[in-house]
Amino acid sequence: MATSDGWSGTPQVREILRDSIAGARAQIAATLTTALVLATVCFTILVTTGQSAATQAHIIGQIDSAGTRLIALSDNDGASGILSTAPEVISGLSDVSWAFGLGAAIDVTNPILPVGRAASRVLVGELPPELPIIQGRAPRPGEAVAGVGAATALNLGPGLGRIQTIGQADSDPIGVVGVFTATGPLAHLNDVVLIAQAPEDVGTLRYVYVMAVNVVIIDRLEHVLTTSTPATYPVAMTVETPVGAIAWRNAIAGGLSAASRELMALIMAVGAALIAITMFTATTSRRAEFGRRRALGATRSVLVASLIAQTAISATPGVVLGIVSGLGTLMIGTGMVPAWRFTAGVGGLVLLLALVASTPIAIIAAHRDPLRILRVP
């Protein structure tokens, strides 16, 4: 054989990976043990803290409903003079889902059966989804819709009917084309008849209701509305935010997070210890291999890289198994799964823990004297 010096002494990354996969398969018992421990840690974290994370998200979802996001601008005595263009301007803000305005209250009656009466208000803007039509249709400008209470008070039948301002028998009656129902913070509108009008046909507004896109931006939106709602004397206007609801939401979310964070920290600590012990055992049991490979010319960094690769190869299926079984258990047990970010975070953290735990052991092993294992007793 001719002697050659054609080799670099530096293994290719691809070959290290191939070797790590081969090593993981050759030491299948160690690989499976690592995978199982990591799967168990992932599973435990998910079914314990994952459940409270899911519950928490569920509760916040409920709190984050219409009631906590509704801002009411009011000008009870007309001193502020909110312009009728305000709902349109406010609806254009990116933090706003919808806005509508109401004029001053005027009592109306049913001219055919004038025994009952109800308050009416001019409506500027779209009827929001929170005021669903349950009979008839939504109003066009010049038409009215009655809240369920008002419809009863005015004796409006299935075919609906018309209304007229009390004390103005000569005024034109207005057609009522539908009935809506209101719940939650808008429930008081059940007793009101809303008369749709184009902004240009209306003077000033007494109320503007604004729905924020989410709770988080309420404070910011309140500030924007206070300073830039079109009105003659903006300072006279009051802006009501659901402060109580926000405080309640924050308290509950904060409390839940703190509780689950403590539990998670505990489980993580136990899991980390378990992972460290597993990695330590797996690595120390391979000392002979490290010595042999150092003698064959593996550099320390190649040894460390191949050990980390082999850890990742055995850890990844374990983490996946733990997550899949954990999510499955949560799904069957509670019907709720935590957010994907939480799940991915748990998986990533466990994987990172395994790698971080095995790295110092790999470095120590790589620095150990290769001769120790070459010694034949």
Place this chain on the structure above:
Amino acid sequence: MTEDRPLMVSVRELSFSYRQDSSAVVEGLSFGAPAGAVTALTGPSGSGKSTLLYLLALMIRPTGGEVIWDGQPTGRLPDATRSQMRAARMGFVFQDSLLDPSRTVLANVCDSGLFAGMPHSVAVSRAQQLLARFGVQHRADHRPGEISGGQAQRVALCRALLTDPKVIFADEPTGNLDDDSAQVVWQALADHADCGGTVVLATHDHGLAARSDVEVRLIGDGGVEVRSANGHQ
């Protein structure tokens, strides 16, 4: 005859002790292993043959003097470079084969190629050729635990030869072998030297020492006697 051959690896005033307070295993030692020859390190058990091999193979650092490779002193080389030299230029046959019990014979042979930077496909085809040459190709898929000591040592030889290294170190390569296996191993080492390679072997087998081109006899207390012969037969 060997005097005019270039020295592949040599030592100058080499000293080594395992611990500061323990006596030196080698002290003030100077000799060279020429290319194209088999150099035998002999001496009684405990005289430092294995230790000297590890020093030559850059696995341990001398406490004094120099190990010189191809005319270059190696004392200041960082560990990574020494490892790379081991992977790229040296083959090692350990006394007890030192195979990975969890991997197949074929994978064990390919191991040295990995660290040398050899592509896996090249390593596999070379390994298969070598296993066939030493009559153990039918054991390629077996684990080291399933083959005999003589077969294991042939496999270790295949691993050392895989990268076609400049220098082969062999530590008592025929120590526990039957005569047939010992002859196969010796012949492979002699062939490597005939093709221009350098072979350094540690042995207490007088027959093997007599057939070597150079014998470096460790006589205790760091002393050494060097004998040059006219070549191996």
